[in-house]
Amino acid sequence: MIATYIRVEFARHFRDGYNLVFALLLPAAMYFLFGNIPSYTDAEVGSGNVKFYLMVSMAAYGAAVSTVAIAGTVATETMQGWGRQIALTRMTPASFVASKMIVAATVAAASAALVFSLGAGTGARVTDGWMWVVSYLIILSGAMIFACYGIGVGMLFKSESALGLASGLMVFFAFFGNVFMPLEGGMLDAARFTPMFGYVALARYPMLHEIPAGTDMAPDPLWIPVTSVVAWALIFALFAVFATRKAKARQ
Amino acid sequence: METLNRTEAVTLTGLRKTFTTPRTKVEAVCGVDLSIHAGQIVALLGPNGAGKTTTVDMILGLTQPSAGTVEVLGLSPHRAVTSGRVSAVLQTGGLLRDMTVRETVTVIATMHGQAGRVAQVMDRTGLTAIAKRKVGKCSGGEQQRIKFALALLPDPDVLILDEPTAGMDVMARRDFWENMRSEASNGRTIIFATHYLEEAQNFAERTVLMSHGRIVADGATEELRKLISGRTVSATLPTEQAIARAQAFDASVSIAERSGQRISFKCADSDSFAQTLLTDLGAWDLEISAPSLEDAFIQLTEDAQ
Numbered sequence: 001m002i003a004t005y006i007r008v009e010f011a012r013h014f015r016d017g018y019n020l021v022f023a024l025l026l027p028a029a030m031y032f033l034f035g036n037i038p039s040y041t042d043a044e045v046g047s048g049n050v051k052f053y054l055m056v057s058m059a060a061y062g063a064a065v066s067t068v069a070i071a072g073t074v075a076t077e078t079m080q081g082w083g084r085q086i087a088l089t090r091m092t093p094a095s096f097v098a099s100k101m102i103v104a105a106t107v108a109a110a111s112a113a114l115v116f117s118l119g120a121g122t123g124a125r126v127t128d129g130w131m132w133v134v135s136y137l138i139i140l141s142g143a144m145i146f147a148c149y150g151i152g153v154g155m156l157f158k159s160e161s162a163l164g165l166a167s168g169l170m171v172f173f174a175f176f177g178n179v180f181m182p183l184e185g186g187m188l189d190a191a192r193f194t195p196m197f198g199y200v201a202l203a204r205y206p207m208l209h210e211i212p213a214g215t216d217m218a219p220d221p222l223w224i225p226v227t228s229v230v231a232w233a234l235i236f237a238l239f240a241v242f243a244t245r246k247a248k249a250r251q
Numbered sequence: 252m253e254t255l256n257r258t259e260a261v262t263l264t265g266l267r268k269t270f271t272t273p274r275t276k277v278e279a280v281c282g283v284d285l286s287i288h289a290g291q292i293v294a295l296l297g298p299n300g301a302g303k304t305t306t307v308d309m310i311l312g313l314t315q316p317s318a319g320t321v322e323v324l325g326l327s328p329h330r331a332v333t334s335g336r337v338s339a340v341l342q343t344g345g346l347l348r349d350m351t352v353r354e355t356v357t358v359i360a361t362m363h364g365q366a367g368r369v370a371q372v373m374d375r376t377g378l379t380a381i382a383k384r385k386v387g388k389c390s391g392g393e394q395q396r397i398k399f400a401l402a403l404l405p406d407p408d409v410l411i412l413d414e415p416t417a418g419m420d421v422m423a424r425r426d427f428w429e430n431m432r433s434e435a436s437n438g439r440t441i442i443f444a445t446h447y448l449e450e451a452q453n454f455a456e457r458t459v460l461m462s463h464g465r466i467v468a469d470g471a472t473e474e475l476r477k478l479i480s481g482r483t484v485s486a487t488l489p490t491e492q493a494i495a496r497a498q499a500f501d502a503s504v505s506i507a508e509r510s511g512q513r514i515s516f517k518c519a520d521s522d523s524f525a526q527t528l529l530t531d532l533g534a535w536d537l538e539i540s541a542p543s544l545e546d547a548f549i550q551l552t553e554d555a556q
Contacts, residue, residue: 004361004366005362012347012354015349016349082346084313084341084343085345086313087365088341090335091362122502
């Protein structure tokens with residue numbers, strides 16, 4: 001029953017070009033824009049170059065935002081009463097959410113894959129092949145945290161504008177999560193507590209892990225981004241559960 | 252109890268629902284007791300805000316009662332719904348605008364584990380011709396037919412319809428009830444909420460009248476009409492003297508409306524009053540009418556307040 005639902009979900013997203021542009025093309029375009037400034041993008045960073053660093057950042061941003069957007073369709077669909085319709089079938093709310101997660105993960109995977117192949121084609125490089133694979137996998141699994149965030153906001157506010165706000169906040173999270181440009185000093189200290197910091201730091205860890213501590217661009221010790229990711233995963237998961245319960249009670 | 256439950260499609264006992272918002276407390280349903288036998292066709296009739304939709308939602312397990320119990324075919328609402336023995340046409344939404352008609356029916360069918368019934372149900376509800384159309388492009392009547400198809404997918408024993416003809420024009424409404432009639436002949440229990448008196452009158456054998464969260468009347472639809480005693484007898488009378496004599500016929504006769512010589516009388520014994528009018532008083536153009544359900548409805552809801 002999940003398979004049929006997922007197939008139809010994909011058909012819907014493909015017909016709706018608007019979502020696809022934001023999920024697939026925007027991160028790719030952003031990489032293309034920032035990743036091809038000749039003055040610095042070929043400079044060495046850790047085990048690779050700045051292009052690889054930017055590619056990982058943009059892929060992580062794109063995967064997270066498209067996950068929020070698709071998970072957030074739970075909101076518009078609840079608003080249109082689709083949740084009530086599903087409640088009258090054997091499908092449990094858990095499998096409804098699970099099928100949304102699978103669709104979100106697939107679109108996030110496609111979005112990140114597009115940025116990665118653009119990177120590969122335009123000279124992003126690292127010394128070891130495994131760094132490509134591990135960074136990609138971290139981006140994918142980490143993006144799922146933000147599905148909980150999207151579902152939570154959707155369930156709580158049930159409106160299109162709430163979804164817009166959720167996505168808008170992602171840009172904010174990205175800026176203050178050290179995703180777009182390297183932060184320093186007090187800003188960086190504060191950034192460690194924002195939701196995207198640990199996620200993008202983990203995704204960059206493979207290429208940066210050999211930089212000796214204390215030097216420029218050296219990554220935080222591994223426990224910091226891991227703690228951040230685990231904590232935010234818990235917070236968003238609890239938020240999603242709380243918001244869903246609240247939405248059910250109001251129905 | 253076991254044998255009783257087997258013939259009861261829906262049993263509501265002391266059902267209450269209170270919605271609390273920070274400022275106010277709204278009692279949507281305040282103490283409803285109702286049992287509906289299997290195979291009955293019942294109308295839940297009442298104005299907007301009477302508590303019909305809340306009651307329906309509680310029967311379907313979509314809303315948890317604040318107090319009281321709901322049993323559907325001897326099961327909890329949730330079990331009855333997941334086993335596909337009860338289904339419903341919901342009033343609010345329920346469809347995604349960017350799905351096609353066929354996608355919508357197929358998706359819900361697989362959620363019921365009834366993928367094999369898609370073609371048959373779409374045929375029966377006349378959706379095959381518009382299968383590829385997006386739901387958002389369908390008319391109100393067509394969308395209502397899609398919801399009806401979704402409700403038929405699990406082949407339910409109890410079918411609940413909440414304002415099923417809302418947003419339909421007269422023709423679409425007629426077609427819809429025509430279709431319903433054939434579905435009803437299969438021994439299904441059908442419960443429909445409506446504020447169209449005409450629909451209760453034409454289609455339901457039993458009408459439950461709700462107002463302000465309470466049941467104010469419950470009985471055979473015909474009985475309900477008789478709840479208002481008396482008939483209206485209208486006739487044109489030749490002279491003022493005849494009119495005076497007609498008024499003096501018995502204590503129950505009174506003039507309800509008058510325009511010129513055309514007079515509408517209210518009376519208890521319409522047969523003998525009519526006979527007197529025609530034979531003794533020289534009246535013509537005589538009409539006798541029973542009060543409509545609407546009259547009964549107005550009187551009953553006023554009494555309940």
